[in-house]
Amino acid sequence: MSTLKIAIQKSGRLNEDSIQILKDCGISINNGNDQLKAEASNFPLEILFLRNSDIPQYLIDGVVDAAIVGDNLLVEKGKTIQVAEKLGFSKCKVSVAVPRSFEYKSIKDLDGLRIATSYPNTVNDFFASKNISVDLHQISGSVEIAPNIGLADAIVDIVSSGSTLFKNNLKEVEVIFKSEAVLAVSPTISNENQAILNKLQFRIQSVLRARKSKYILMNVPNDNIAKVTQILPVLKSPTVVPLNEKGWSSVQTVIDEDKFWDVIDQLKEAGAEGILVCPIEKMVL
Structure with missing residues (x-):
């Protein structure tokens, strides 16, 4: 079975954030201190821990299939390398x-x-x-x-x-x-490893969407539901569940975390009470 080789920075903050996003993708990494290479136990992935400045050339030469690397390094040393995904950390x-x-x-x-x-x-x-x-x-x-x-x-x-x-x-x-950190792809990646990378990227996208979003629940008088749903900056209609207390419902939806504080006062003025905001672990579309 083919194995995707991915490079990440040997040490530092970018290393920590890269390992974390892979773990958030459900990938178990068997790595110890000072290891230069590690394998995932539940995904066809091999990680190479490299010096940051060397990663673009490893991508160009096809030694690795992909890398989590700072965009600044690609601008300096790897302008021909394709960026598959912006990762939103190490800005x-x-x-x-x-x-x-x-x-x-x-x-x-x-x-x-x-x-x-x-x-x-x-x-x-x-x-x-x-x-x-x-x-x-x-x-x-x-x-x-x-x-x-x-x-x-x-x-x-x-x-x-x-x-x-x-x-x-x-x-x-x-x-x-x-x-910021990006997922970069070698120009020589094989079709088999590109298919594995696509699966990894799908997981990464689910994690990134969850990081940017929050699950919000609130109690709303039935007469005010229409007003509240108009305020919520969401793409689809929220879930409305009748409460045991007559005339009230629970309104539940996913909201962009950056937009929450822009609408919280409007929601309260529209009659929303008991507003809860919860983190989301994964968000698959």
């Missing part, structure tokens, strides 16, 4: 940062300056598109220290919370693009 930005004392007015202020980065292709493409010339210094490791030691005038690096920039007396001035 960050690839940004330009300068010392806080730098009086920044526009991107033209960077023309001719020294830029330190671990993303040379991204930087060259970005500044070329703006018709700006920069002196690129490619370094690995702690890019943020470059301006403090006189190596560069500015940096381009990943920004999550911005705390690392703050600690190094830097400020973000331009966002090149926003990134």
Whole structure:
């Protein structure tokens, strides 16, 4: 039987989130500390734990069939690699940062300056598109220290919370693009393994939908049901179940978590009481 080979980051937050989404998909992973490879016991899947920067080339060469990797890495090293699914975690930005004392007015202020980065292709493409010339210094490791030691005038690096920039007396001035974890696919994947990947992607989609949604239940006077259902931002009609108390029903539906707080006051004004909001483990359409 064919086995899908998938690469994930060897360590760090992306590693943890990648393992978690696979487990949420019902996949049991037999892995221990410092393992470079692990197999699933209940799904035809083999996981390779790789250095993050190596993953795009492994995909291109067909060593792995798929990978959970940051979109920023594909922009830098794997533009030809197909993204099958955006995963919604490990979100960050690839940004330009300068010392806080730098009086920044526009991107033209960077023309001719020294830029330190671990993303040379991204930087060259970005500044070329703006018709700006920069002196690129490619370094690995702690890019943020470059301006403090006189190596560069500015940096381009990943920004999550911005705390690392703050600690190094830097400020973000331009966002090149926003990134998140994605499910990427090798251009050489076989038909058999593509079929397995499709099954995995179906599970991932079910998990992602559940993460974005909540199950909501509320008690509503029967005379107000029509008004309440008009307020609820759902695609299909909610479930209405008569309660033991005469004249009342339980209204139940799935709602986008981001929209709940926008309508909660309207629901209460429409007579809804005892509103419960519950997490959803899986959501299959």
